[in-house]
Amino acid sequence: MQRRGRIELRPIGWVESPLTDRALAPRQGDEGAPEAWLAFDEAVADGLRDLVPGNEVIVLTWLDRADRDVLRVHPRDDPSVPQQGVFSTRSADRPNPIGLHRVEIASIEGRRFRVRNLEALDGTPIVDVKPVLSRRRRSR
Amino acid sequence: MQRRGRIELRPIGWVESPLTDRALAPRQGDEGAPEAWLAFDEAVADGLRDLVPGNEVIVLTWLDRADRDVLRVHPRDDPSVPQQGVFSTRSADRPNPIGLHRVEIASIEGRRFRVRNLEALDGTPIVDVKPVLSRRRRSR
Numbered sequence: 526m527q528r529r530g531r532i533e534l535r536p537i538g539w540v541e542s543p544l545t546d547r548a549l550a551p552r553q554g555d556e557g558a559p560e561a562w563l564a565f566d567e568a569v570a571d572g573l574r575d576l577v578p579g580n581e582v583i584v585l586t587w588l589d590r591a592d593r594d595v596l597r598v599h600p601r602d603d604p605s606v607p608q609q610g611v612f613s614t615r616s617a618d619r620p621n622p623i624g625l626h627r628v629e630i631a632s633i634e635g636r637r638f639r640v641r642n643l644e645a646l647d648g649t650p651i652v653d654v655k656p657v658l659s660r661r662r663r664s665r
Numbered sequence: 666m667q668r669r670g671r672i673e674l675r676p677i678g679w680v681e682s683p684l685t686d687r688a689l690a691p692r693q694g695d696e697g698a699p700e701a702w703l704a705f706d707e708a709v710a711d712g713l714r715d716l717v718p719g720n721e722v723i724v725l726t727w728l729d730r731a732d733r734d735v736l737r738v739h740p741r742d743d744p745s746v747p748q749q750g751v752f753s754t755r756s757a758d759r760p761n762p763i764g765l766h767r768v769e770i771a772s773i774e775g776r777r778f779r780v781r782n783l784e785a786l787d788g789t790p791i792v793d794v795k796p797v798l799s800r801r802r803r804s805r
Contacts, residue, residue, distance in 0.1 A: 530729070531673060532673060532674040532675075532676070532727050532729075532790065532792075533671060533672060533673055533674075534672040534673075534674060534761050535672075535733075535760060535761060536672070537760050537761065569736060569752075569760060571736040571737055571750060572736035572737070572750040572751045572752045572759070572760070573750050573752055574749075574750040575749045575750045575752075575753040576750065576752060576753050580753070582752075583765070585761070585763055587672050589670070589672075593675075596709060596711040596712035597711055597712070609714075609715045610711060610712040610713050610714040610715045610716065611712045612709075612712045612713055612715075612716060612722075612793075612794040612795070613715040613716050613720070613796055614796065615795055615796065615798065619712070619793065620675060620677055620709060620712070620792075620793070621674050621675060621677065621725070621792040621793045623725055623763065623792065623793050625723070625765070625795065650672065652672075652760075652761040652763065653752075653759065653760070653761045653763055654752040655752070655755060655765065656753050656754065656755065658755065
């Protein structure tokens with residue numbers, strides 16, 4: 526079993542959003558997130574070419590303002606709710622703060638994709654984009 | 666916009682599976698994947714404590730045998746299908762090969778979780794676990 530070697534993520538782009546303050550950001554994308562842009566790096570342009578407006582995709586981000594030492598949280602930051610282990614919550618604070626965001630591509634201008642319902646903060650690194658899989662139609 | 670700083674993932678555990686050969690592994694977890702175990706590191710035990718058998722979770726892995734330089738693939742490795750950009754496929758080969766696996770926890774023995782429908786290879790690093798969110802019930 527391989528247990529060595531550094532695992533380094535390389536951003537493929539960055540989020541552009543009016544959201545800049547974590548305390549004010551919605552907790553999930555369908556809780557009032559504004560429109561935002563995914564601005565991709567030129568180096569990955571060839572990987573983007575089959576995405577079109579209307580596609581629903583899962584955007585993976587690196588939540589760079591999260592606290593990686595947290596293992597227990599009050600769900601939804603509500604101190605009246607008992608603490609839970611982070612792996613049964615969607616807390617941004619966790620050992621590897623990877624964000625999963627299901628969004629719809631509203632429009633595309635070159636390597637800039639406008640999306641709906643993205644709650645990530647401005648400047649958040651994007652690390653991957655995957656299609657939403659349905660049970661009917663799957664592509665590897 | 667922050668564009669500097671290394672992003673390093675720290676494994677929180679490893680997959681134990683009879684699958685060892687990428688060429689023979691199913692492409693999606695519901696295409697005949699065997700039962701497998703998630704073996705978590707002691708350091709993250711406190712984050713696991715509210716997970717119970719029957720929970721459906723999303724396991725995030727680092728697909729350490731993937732090729733990070735690939736931007737176009739034939740979907741499902743079928744050369745008769747035209748190449749697509751990797752971000753409209755679920756190819757393991759992509760700039761940041763993070764695997765998303767929706768699995769059900771079958772049983773728990775300490776920090777070892779038995780799961781169904783996990784197509785990851787033996788020894789694959791686990792980097793995160795998140796609950797499946799439904800529209801009805803959400804926890805941050």
